[in-house]
Amino acid sequence: MPKLIVKRKSTFIDMTAMSDVTVLLLTFFMLTSTFIQKEPVVVSTPSSVSEIKIPETNILSILVDPDGKVFMSLDKQEDKANVLKLLGKDFGIRFTDKEIYNFSLQPSFGVPIQNMQEYLNMPSDEQDRLMKDYGIPTDSINNQFKFWVQHAREVNRDLVIAIKADQDTPYPKIKNIMNTLQDLRENRYNLITTLKNMPDNV
Structure with missing residues (x-):
């Protein structure tokens, strides 16, 4: 009795389509994602139940x-450059084009x-190290923050002001910033907080 020979089928799977989909998804996420800007200091914001987004x-x-x-x-390069020029005029400092850039x-x-x-x-690593030791003066004698x-x-008349303070920042420091904004008639601003979970019984 002759033996039955089973033909082996190829196990090759064409992955071209999956690779194309992967590249498309990767490109989509790269183009639509918003990168978090580097901040000079890390702050732990107070928690709240507000869900208003800035x-x-x-x-x-x-x-x-x-x-x-x-x-x-500021989120726009052009705004930052123009503001620095105006500050330079106020304090008699002439910034070069390279410095403004x-x-x-x-x-x-x-x-x-x-x-x-x-x-x-300075080199960028030196800037990162030194900035956290400075801060913009906010005292009454030298209020550069104003x-x-x-x-x-x-x-930019369309600017939205957002304050992000650490939960351990002394209240008088925050009050001083708010008073400066009020002096400028900037009475509308957002306080950035961390969203906390609502109690189950609410």
Whole structure:
């Protein structure tokens, strides 16, 4: 009796289509994702139940660390460059085109204007190390924070102001920032918090 010979079938699977889908998905996520900007200090924001989201563009962010040091950021390079020029005129400092360009690339800023030129000519790793020790002056004698906010509003009237402070920041420091905003008639701003879960019985 002859033996039955079973033909072996090929186990090859064409993965071309799956590779194409993977590349398309990867490209989609890269183009649609929003990268978190590097911040000079890490803050732990207080929690709240508010779910109001701030816009993704035209944002003036005010970052306050636990010691009360103030840092700021603008999301548009052109706005940052124009604001620095205006600050330079106020304090009699003439920034070079290279310095203005370097400043426009900064994700955040928090250096007294008198130290800005020296700071902008430092290597980036040195800038990261030094910025957290500075902070924008906010005291009544030298309130440079007021100038930054005022000129930022002049450059972009559509700015939304958002304050992100650490939960351990002393209240008088936050109150001082709010008073400065009120002096500029900036009475609408957002406080960035961490969303906490609502109790089950609510």
